[in-house]
Amino acid sequence: MKLCIVALLCVCSFIRADEDERLPNKCEVCKILTIELQEALEKTGRSKEVLEVGEVLDNGKRKRKIIYNTSETRLTEALDNICERILQYNVHAERPGSLRYAKGASQTISTLKNLVHKGVKVDLGLPYELWDEPSVEVSDMKKQCEKMLEENEEVLEDWYFHHQDQRLDNFLCEKHVLKTSEQECLKEVWKGDMGEKGGAEEAASDNTAKQETSDDAQEEEEEEEKTHDAGEL
Numbered sequence: 001m002k003l004c005i006v007a008l009l010c011v012c013s014f015i016r017a018d019e020d021e022r023l024p025n026k027c028e029v030c031k032i033l034t035i036e037l038q039e040a041l042e043k044t045g046r047s048k049e050v051l052e053v054g055e056v057l058d059n060g061k062r063k064r065k066i067i068y069n070t071s072e073t074r075l076t077e078a079l080d081n082i083c084e085r086i087l088q089y090n091v092h093a094e095r096p097g098s099l100r101y102a103k104g105a106s107q108t109i110s111t112l113k114n115l116v117h118k119g120v121k122v123d124l125g126l127p128y129e130l131w132d133e134p135s136v137e138v139s140d141m142k143k144q145c146e147k148m149l150e151e152n153e154e155v156l157e158d159w160y161f162h163h164q165d166q167r168l169d170n171f172l173c174e175k176h177v178l179k180t181s182e183q184e185c186l187k188e189v190w191k192g193d194m195g196e197k198g199g200a201e202e203a204a205s206d207n208t209a210k211q212e213t214s215d216d217a218q219e220e221e222e223e224e225e226k227t228h229d230a231g232e233l
Contacts, residue, residue: 024137027185028098029144030173036085037156038168040078044069075160083145087134098185101141152176 024032068074089101093108112122134142149156152172159171169186178186 022137024098024101024141024144025182025185026144026148027173027178027182028101029141029148030177031098031169031185032086032089032101032141033082033145033148034169034172036082037078040082041074044074044078070161072157075157079149079156083142083149086142086145087138089134089138089141091135091137095190097188099188099190101138102190148177 088103090103090105092100092102095102115122155172155176159166159168163171173186174183
């Protein structure tokens with residue numbers, strides 16, 4: 001019986017998350033854009049590669065050499081498909097504000113998948129293989145990102161070549177994209193299940209849930225297999 005209740009609660013949670021669906025605002029889009037760009041640049045930040053540019057001279061040498069780490073090529077490569085990478089995000093409806101957008105499966109989806117793997121049939125009116133497809137919110141964020149990137153290309157170049165001593169979110173979002181009244185999400189910092197400590201706590205919680213579910217399953221093993229339909233709730 002407890003197994004049934006757990007499944008029903010999970011489905012209800014999923015439904016509430018769906019009802020809370022909202023499109024991302026400009027602050028959230030700008031915040032995620034800067035996070036992705038910073039990460040892309042950090043991956044190549046220690047490169048010592050030297051690029052040869054310009055026409056080849058008679059002696060076979062190029063006119064000048066530039067360091068890749070400070071080159072326009074590095075910025076161009078970092079920006080390439082940057083908005084496409086936003087599709088890797090999911091909506092974590094249990095988190096507040098801009099923190100609802102993060103990579104990795106949400107708590108609700110993870111719980112539902114665990115139930116499915118344990119043999120519990122959870123019918124959400126959506127094929128299981130589509131559970132990980134980008135949501136409407138994330139798809140909209142990608143579109144807004146592309147527009148924001150196009151409108152602020154020169155701003156990003158100015159920051160890259162002249163103002164890297166300033167935080168990118170401050171330079172782009174606060175000074176160029178957002179009004180003062182639109183900047184609240186930039187102050188939001190997730191301190192929950194991120195990092196090793198949070199991951200350990202989440203794993204411990206998951207192990208406890210698994211044990212409880214296992215014990216309950218033994219008590220219910222002679223009952224009929226039940227299907228939980230979101231439409232019935």
